[in-house]
Amino acid sequence: ERVMGGGPLSLVLGGLGVLLLFRMVRRLRPGARVRDSVVVITGASSGLGRECARVFHAAGARLVLCGRHAGRLQETVEELNEAAGRGHTQTHPPSTVTFDLSEAGAVERAAEEILRLHGNVDVLINNAGISYRGNILETDLSVQRAVMDTNYFGPVALTQALLPSMVRRRSGHVVVISSIQGRIAIPHRSAYAASKHATQAYFDCLRAEVERYGLEVSVVSPGYIRTNLSRNALTGDGSQYGVLDRTTAMGRDPADVARAVLEAVRRRSKDVLLAGLLATVALYLRTLCPALFFKVMAMRARSTLVCLMSRSNVHAPLTVFCGAV
Numbered sequence: 001e002r003v004m005g006g007g008p009l010s011l012v013l014g015g016l017g018v019l020l021l022f023r024m025v026r027r028l029r030p031g032a033r034v035r036d037s038v039v040v041i042t043g044a045s046s047g048l049g050r051e052c053a054r055v056f057h058a059a060g061a062r063l064v065l066c067g068r069h070a071g072r073l074q075e076t077v078e079e080l081n082e083a084a085g086r087g088h089t090q091t092h093p094p095s096t097v098t099f100d101l102s103e104a105g106a107v108e109r110a111a112e113e114i115l116r117l118h119g120n121v122d123v124l125i126n127n128a129g130i131s132y133r134g135n136i137l138e139t140d141l142s143v144q145r146a147v148m149d150t151n152y153f154g155p156v157a158l159t160q161a162l163l164p165s166m167v168r169r170r171s172g173h174v175v176v177i178s179s180i181q182g183r184i185a186i187p188h189r190s191a192y193a194a195s196k197h198a199t200q201a202y203f204d205c206l207r208a209e210v211e212r213y214g215l216e217v218s219v220v221s222p223g224y225i226r227t228n229l230s231r232n233a234l235t236g237d238g239s240q241y242g243v244l245d246r247t248t249a250m251g252r253d254p255a256d257v258a259r260a261v262l263e264a265v266r267r268r269s270k271d272v273l274l275a276g277l278l279a280t281v282a283l284y285l286r287t288l289c290p291a292l293f294f295k296v297m298a299m300r301a302r303s304t305l306v307c308l309m310s311r312s313n314v315h316a317p318l319t320v321f322c323g324a325v
């Protein structure tokens, strides 16, 4: 036994060594090429999508920018073209495709248009999304469906429409922007958290199924980002929430998150978690001590209901403690 050096400690150390070696070997792989590749970004008219457009454009990608409003997409294009005039690196003028992700027929037509533009897609970034603020008891079923249509069925439909051409070429990378709320469910976000949990599950299945064709799938799960997500969120009756929540205003710089998305594509990362300390604690708590996690969430539910009803972004002290991170 002594010669073998067995025992729990050496087993753990051996395991850690193998893990480290595995990570080092992965890092030695040459990064995926972004320059000249065709990159489709949904929700490119604002927030994280617009920042992704900036970083992938600067990296020399051929962009196809998607959104519901042609005018807003054009603003992004003009900004990128101006930046191209100032820069020294070779960039490509972006194209745009306008469609609503929640309309199944529109998504199929959009996929055909995207393929007509460039013949193929190298990277699809499913970024577009909408959030929700509401009490389940007072939420129309139509709102639960609307959030699911945009955040889950939309990306699924677009991915499935573009997948056959990727499989034929034995090449392609599908990225989806999920959320920490794809891993943990917090109160008054039922529609949003459910859509992100479904997203995580679908794209995890997809990754396993398309590996044999050489395709890559990355799920990126950020914490709060400084964008208009909370302002654009739907409430239980389908109206717009319209408030910039404190948590959103204090979130990460979307440019930093966009750089992390570029890095995920270059490194072919399978799963990227961009969690702060409290969110990380919450993730561990949910896994290792669910009873305590559920207790904390119930406390949070009581506290956030007050600021939800008044559409106030001033959180009660209990909420600040329980996770207004």
Ligand SMILES: NC(=O)C1=CN([C@@H]2O[C@H](COP(=O)(O)OP(=O)(O)OC[C@H]3O[C@@H](n4cnc5c(N)ncnc54)[C@H](OP(=O)(O)O)[C@@H]3O)[C@@H](O)[C@H]2O)C=CC1
Pocket (backbone or CB within 6 Å): 042, 043, 044, 045, 046, 047, 048, 049, 066, 067, 068, 069, 072, 099, 100, 101, 102, 127, 128, 129, 130, 150, 177, 178, 179, 180, 221, 222, 223, 224, 225, 226, 227, 228, 229, 230, 232, 248, 251
């Ligand atoms: N901000 C945050 O705190 C976090 C955001 N995320 C995720 O990041 C992603 C981007 O959101 P973010 O930039 O923050 O929010 P924004 O509200 O700024 O951007 C959302 C984008 O999605 C597009 N969009 C919304 N609904 C539809 C639709 N039905 N069809 C097509 N496009 C649509 C919007 O385009 P337009 O209205 O012009 O059509 C807009 O460009 C989302 O998936 C979100 O869940 C994840 C974690 C944290």
Ligand SMILES: CCCCCCCCCCCCCCCC(=O)OCC(=O)COP(=O)(O)O
Pocket (backbone or CB within 6 Å): 131, 132, 178, 179, 180, 181, 186, 189, 192, 222, 223, 224, 225, 229, 230, 233, 245, 247, 248, 278, 279, 281, 282, 285, 296, 321, 322, 323, 324, 325
């Ligand atoms: C006794 C131990 C106490 C430990 C307390 C830990 C509990 C902390 C709860 C933290 C919850 C973190 C939630 C993070 C949510 C998040 O980052 O979501 C990102 C989004 O997608 C934001 O969308 P939204 O529409 O909700 O703004």
